Amino acid sequence: MSKKKETKRETIVNNKSLAFFEKYINNPSPTGFEWEGQKLWLDYIKPYVDEHYVDNYGTAVAVINPKAEYKVVIEAHADEISWFVNYITSDGLIYVIRNGGSDHQIAPSKRVNIHTESGIVKAVFGWPAIHTRHGGEKEETPQLKNIFLDCGCTSKEEVEKLGIHVGCVITYEDEFMVLNDRYYVGRALDNRAGGFMIAEVARLLHENKNKLPFGLYIVNAVQEEIGLRGAEMIAHKIKPNVAIVTDVTHDTSTPMINKITQGDLASGKGPVISYAPAVQVNLNKLLVATAQKNNIPFQRQASSRSTGTDTDAFAYSNDGVVSALISLPLRYMHTTVEMIHKDDVDNVIRLIYHALLENQNGQDFRYIK
Secondary structure, X not given: OOOOOOOOOOOOOOHHHHHHHHHHHHOOOEOOOXXXXXXXXXXXXXXXXXXXXXXXXXXXXXEEOOOOOOEEEEEEEOOEOEEEEEEEOOOOEEEEEEEOOOOHHXXXXXXXXXXXXXXXXXXXXXXXXXXXXXXXXXXXXXXXXXXXXXXXXXXXXXXXHOOOOOOOEEEEOOOOEEEOOOEEEEOOHHHHHHHHHHHHHHHHHHHOOOOOOOEEEEEEEOOHHHOOHHHHHHHHHXXXXXXXXXXXXXXXXXXXXXXXXXXXXXXXXXXXXXXXOOOOHHHHHHHHHHHHHOOXXXXXXXXXXXXXXXXXXXXXXXXXXXXXEEEEEEEOOOOOOEEEEXXXXXXXXHHHHHHHHOOEOOEOHHHOO
16 A cells, blocks of 8 residues: 655744744734834835735725736735723722623733833732632622723822823733743734734745735734724725635634534644635635645534624725635634644645636636626
């Protein structure tokens, strides 16, 4: 019996791109304040595209073949969850409200950066010691009404002298790392991992000297975490014919997640192709065929009404845009230790890249209806 020959999987992410990824993840880009991260992203992608621009709210767009009439978008969102200063007490403690889907349960004991006009002010989410929480009563759990920041001040005036005011944005301090040479770990992998992957697609197209018969718009949108707002705006500006969106989805193989309701998805098993009303059937078929043709492992996910991603904003914009969603399995979403598998990152990049080059019967995306 002949032995089946194993094919070596190509590695996409190189040392230069990984250095960018780490810098990009570590840079704060809270919803509504994404500009510093967008600058980093544009600086990285500029050598691989023909032109670029930023819209009124900060969505960054890099374009290959901009004069082409037919337009294809590959998209991710750039913003991360965060907090706003909401109330400063007379004794110098700070209460917060969410900016996006921030998880109040992980806040206690976290170190944070408060972003002021004059720079970063350090603070911590305080929490009473375990010794003080036993009094015969039911122990209080972290809630939005009782988590608070301590920046080392003893009065409201002292806090304000540091430049802190209601409306200042707050981000966590946790930074990027590689775990067991297998996972990337950090805050805001949802969804700056997506921004990184679509930039890598642009790099591959440039380095491999691929010529596309359509215009490719690489879009890094803002304000997804508060209702897909950046995608909604840029979809009307670009007016694309096709949109392939990439975002994260839940790795359901970890404890306390119900696979019956959340699906059976795991890190390391490949990109996730979604089925949902906003996902156009024929474009989805092209993605599946592309994965099979190029030996890219993939998983499937169903969404009942909406995908909850920028796919919905693109699909229902203009007169209807042919759209699909490729997701990256992620552990511990909306925490400071979000985890993604290195192989999945490579394979999402490969799937988008090969899909853009897919040709059936002499036709590309322009035949999809």
